[in-house]
Amino acid sequence: MQQPVPARAAGPSPSLARILVLPSLVIMLGLMSLGAPMVVLAVEVDRVLGFGPVIAGLVLATEALVTLITRPAVGRIADRRGTHRAVTLGLVAAAVSGLFYLLAGLLPLGPAGALALILAGRVAMGVGQGFLFTGGTAWSVDLVSFDQAGRAISWIGMAMFVGIAAGTALGGMAGAVAAWLEPAIALNGFAIAALLTMIAPLAGLVFAIFAPAAPIHSSDAAPASLGQIVRAIWRPSLGFGLAATGYSAVTSFVVLAFVTRGWATGDIAVSAFVAAFVIARVPFGDISDRATGSTPILLALAALAGGLLVLWIAPSPWIAIAAAALSGFGMSLTYPLLAVPAIRAVPRAQTASAIGLYDGSYDLAALITPPVCGIIAATAGYQTIFLVAGIAVLAAMLPAHAAWRIDQANRGDASSAP
Known part of the structure; x- marks a missing residue:
């Protein structure tokens, strides 16, 4: 049984890498289970089981809907x-999702039975995703001094992104692995991806045994209600939700936008977006801890919006690829720069609740943006998607600026108190 580490006071602390290396590994392994089935799941429902693209889309959306619904409860449990413990629950739920997928791929249940098991797996992963994202982010914040919260969020965020990307890459290789194993082992690509979905979080559970548990912060004051937390963090949450429309627009539609213009490099644009997203965290991981006003978040949103607007009017594929990279850079910094004022707006004992509700704004954007963009594409063309998303990101500057103005006012009041 591991012992909770003591709460850390503000000021110098041990190396962040030393503190967060095991939690980062745990979260990375857990979120590999989110990426592993991405490539094969829609194909399994659409082509193999024969339910078509509409049902496949609904099955994929189930996970995001479950995550959104359970965010408040997940935050409360983590606090x-x-x-x-919240991360451990997330790892278990993720492994269960892989088990459901594996049974769907192996048992002779027919299309309806297999679809039911896949839906159960999506529900389990929806719950697991909430615990891993919210619990993992709050875990990293609670392990360091509060003045390092932004850097911790950036660090754990990279682990999350790497885990999803690695899982997606390995899941995409599942078909080739299945072909290599035949005829010795008769497993199709979906079953191989399901095994990875189950095994990766189980490996995370092993490392979690040795990872430090964060202190459970207590307070003499009555805990804030859900409504009070929402009122405290709605500005940064609204800003992040509007910014997340840009993320969804690029990751969901940039390839199709390239295809409609006769460009065959849409995959490079996505890769450029992802690479810039990761690279930005390295030199600017602590920018939200050092910020003394809204200038950094306004610049990050300007980079995101600027990239989207250039994507709208780009005259060549390489300019569009550069614009995608600029968007990824801005989006990467937006999350921690708005998360920090959100978590500082509530008592530390309710950090996870604030993070859960803040992350819920991304879930809403992920649910709303794709269908709205589909309507825009059908009526005004794929390029217009980036114009509308760019306008939404520019609108995010208003609540983002207000969030930092209020945060600085509150910190000024706290520092001047006797």
Whole structure:
């Protein structure tokens, strides 16, 4: 049984890498299970089981809907029972999702039975995703001094992104692995991806045994209600939700936008977006801790919006690829720059609840943006998607600026108090 680490006071602390290396590994392994089935799941439902693209889309959306619905409960559990326990629950739920997928791929249940098991797997992963994202982010914040919260969020965020990307890459290789194993082992690509979905979080559970548990912060004051937390963090959450429309627009539609213009490099644009997203965290991981006003977040949103608007009017594929990279750079910094004022707006004992509700704004954007963009594409063309998303990101500057103005006012009041 591991012992909780003591709460850390503000000021110098041990190396962030030393503190967060095991939590980062745990979260990375857990979120590999989110990426592993991405490539094969829609194909399994659409082509193999024969339900078509509409049902496949609904199956994929189930996970995001479950995550959105369970965010408030996940945050409460993490605050009351500890972030380490919340992450452990997320790992278990993720492994269960892989088990459901594996049974769907192996048992002779027919298309309806297999679809039911896949839906159960999506529900389990929806719950697991909430615990891993919210619990993992709060875990990293609680393990360091509060003045390092932004850097911790950036660090754990890279682990999350790497885990999803690695899982997606390995899941995409599942078909080739299945072909290599035949005829010795008769497993199709979907079953191989399901095994990875199950095994990766189980490996995370092993490392979680040795990872430090964060302190459970207590307070003499009555805990804030859900409504009070929403009122405290709605500005940064609204800003992040509007910014997330840009993320969804690029990741969901940039390839199709390239195809409609006769460009065959849409995959490079996505890769450029992802690479810039990761690279930005390296030199600017602590920018939200050093910020003394809204200038950094306004610049990050300007980079995101600027990239989207250039994507709208780009005259060549390489300019569009550069614009996608600029968008990824801006989006990468937006998350921590708005998360920090959100978590500083509530008592530390309710950090996870604030993070859960803040992350819920991304879930809403992920649910709303694709269908709205589909309507825009059908009526005004794929390029117009980036114009509308760019306008939404520019609108995010208003609540983002207000969030930082209020944060600085509150910190000024706290520092001047006797």
